[in-house]
Amino acid sequence: MDSLPTSLMRPKLLTTLKTYSLVQLRADALAGLTVAIVALPLSMALAIASGASPDKGLVTAVVAGFLISALGGSRVQVGGPTGAFVVVISGVIAEHGYSGLVLATGMAGLILIGAGYAGLGRLMKFVPMPVVTGFTAGIAVIIASSQIGDFLGLDAGKVPAEFLGKWEAYFGALGTLSQATAIIGAGTLALILILKKLNPRLPGYLIGILVASVAVSWLALPVETVGQRFPDMPTSLPAPQLPVISLPMIREILPSAFTIAFLAGIEALLSAVVADGMTGYKHRPGQELVGQGAANLVSALFGGLPATGAIARTATNIRAGAKTPMAGIFHALFLLGALLVAGPLVAYVPMAALAAILLIVAWGMSEAERFKALMRMEAGERALLLLTFGLTVLVDLTVAIGVGVTLASLLFMARMSETTGLLGEDQSVEDPEQRAALPEGTEVFRIAGPMFFGVAGEMLDALNRIGRAPRAIILRFDRVPYMDSSGVNVLETFVRQAKGSGARVILCDMPPPVWDTLVRSSPRFAGAERVKTLASALSRLERVDPRSE
Template structure:
């Protein structure tokens, strides 16, 4: 791994030269994104079980650090919907101080992952798993906002999904028409502006308009001020939460979940940004930047943070060219906190619920979800299982089960693609010499061919092929030119094959072994001191050697 892969993009920008024209473009883009991010940060702070000011602090601290130290030119970081479920559960189980510890640990995990070069590993997480848990999170976010949108009189909404809906349905007759009208008004403004004037900041306009209406007409609805009376303007003083070995061990699973979500969403966002802006991000440095950002957010009492796809896309469409745009976005939100933070108290909770309904709809990726339902049964099973477990059990369990099931199904498909046999015709697309590979061999010389990666899922096929022969031949040629990959189980199967053939008095020739399988076989010391095992560089050499060994065996 080169030093360049761990160089922040901001440093590369300064080295290239930074002009006033570029700064002007970045500043305009940053201000535009700040207008979009401001209501989102507040809404996500509330949805996470915290408060709106926690979301704003995260947008400032983490947003600044992700842009300053990340590996993307145009990434915008902050709180996102992906964290809502896990953050809510951590706060419910361990308190807000526990969330800060988990976020600190997640930051350290991300830094270590980037330093170890694991930035490329994220691409191995299957799309059905990602789509399944993001759709599940979207459903949970939407259901968590029903109470505030309808103004229901519910003392406490259960965290469990089914119990939550049972409580909400039982309390439907307590809905408040005024609160519902404010929520519908906010929702209508957002949807209408997105269709008729997509360049306008729909979230902010909806929040400002409904807040002004509630304040002017003194409407009796819940607002941020009545729901969170202790909010103060400004940034909190940084502090380290109370750490202990017991708390760290209890919160480590949550920390890994936060790190996983932060890593996968940040790198997915960076890939989308590359496609839109024609840039190329540095995945390992992006993980390091995300890690430092989560450390910083936790020290200032903020939430977990990652790259936000929608805000990053807005940044690019607004003309951003460098990470300076993200820094300007963070500074603009900080200015609001310092000089206009008291205005938060006038925002209706129903309006923020409307914002989160739109966020949840965007997260659901309903088109991709429906598209994956048309895929083979294995992909559908992974998608639906991850989705259902996210809603009904736990996000950590959903991801673990989804990835495990997807991996097992993939290995099963790979095992089906591997061929072990005595003859493979050209219709299989393998090789023209397969038709007559046995023509020049004398009686007593058998030839087998393995085509595909030879791993534990198919290792038993080789011994089964030998058993089906009945009486062992004098010489067995095992062609391995089409084996690109060999694992320990496959190597052991070959060793067992050689042992059984040798016990029956047969010679074994391994033909055309590629470099990776050859290295694995060498580590197993297969061939050292074995008088009946030989290697041949290609099939012609193996044929000549096989004929010679067959003659020796007859003597």
């Protein structure tokens, strides 16, 4: 694919700063503060759900959030850690340790930068909705499942990573349920939901963890807190350093790096599209991927997590009145201040309160309404949705995405093959007088639809069903938008068979791109004649008697 024009590879920040005003600065600062209040508890909760310490989530939100806004192609995109990465991150940490995750994050950043400059941002929109909804809903189920132990205070020991094994461990530990923990978890969950219903503008997540923290501390409740689980958690921005790199580790990490890059690209561009719909602006997909890539690369240098554009935080940013990418930069700066000033207070946050936040996040990710709507679609769409969902939950996210995209491609090709066909003489020649003037023994056929490997067999069968050996065959290509090497092979095979039966083959109305493909695939393709139009083909037949050749 061709690279993008230079005009489309420029950060939106540079565009907006040309006319930046004090009014916009005030609006962006207020919006940034609003989003930071939302992102503070969310970043910690997502980090813990991923198997990392809370400070890693805050570092990611600061570093990656700053760069996504500064270098991205969306005017109001806000980035940071998101729920989409939880499954991949926890898997990489479990198998390769945190150093392996840092390397995978950096590699994903390089992949995203390359994809952005290669113009692959335009291809992300072709990932089918059943695949996206399937793995997103699957991730939501996994996130919710991973929080049951903390939400109820279960002493289940080392809980397996597998979905079924996890629930088996939970059921086995029901006798260890902590009433105090369950009350704090349920109370936090109820408080956040009530605040959302009464006044969505209130920072429900932050209020929820503040109330829960105060309750546990003042009442001296036996509820595990962040400080008890992570006693050595740093409360400052670490110095950047290169991750441990080795060729064997790169080979092992590469599939996870591609998965992280794919998820980051998909979610970032989806979030940018949502932002466009809310604001009327238009994002630059290539530059957005470059910004996401730079953010992940630098996040890895600071020991952070993978990051991408966050739909919920971006929507909050817009509703709070954000005008330019400076809002996202202010959000990162406010979070940095919170990390440096209020970092020690994080130790008092109950794990059950963070679990309640993640249960709400998981429900939002599940997209239950869209899932139900897709279940009312045709059988192929339902199968694709359920297969991607089931593989995400029960097997592996990487497998789910690979199988889902592959199956979606096969379904698409099957549908395209149904739209490609061979139109007979009565449909190939619209002009009645021209149809009546066809020389005796001449057949005219129009190929309608792309000629690619998905339809090659059916096209050859259709061409062979002519049933008799005409003196001349005219093939019209004006309705063929695309031809691949399999289509060329079909055409070569047909021409060879037609000439073997004594028929003359003329190609006409062929678009230049299709003819170029034909020439490139078979430079010595001389089995058929080529003219510009049907009239030219008929004129050639009138001048030369096929039987005399």
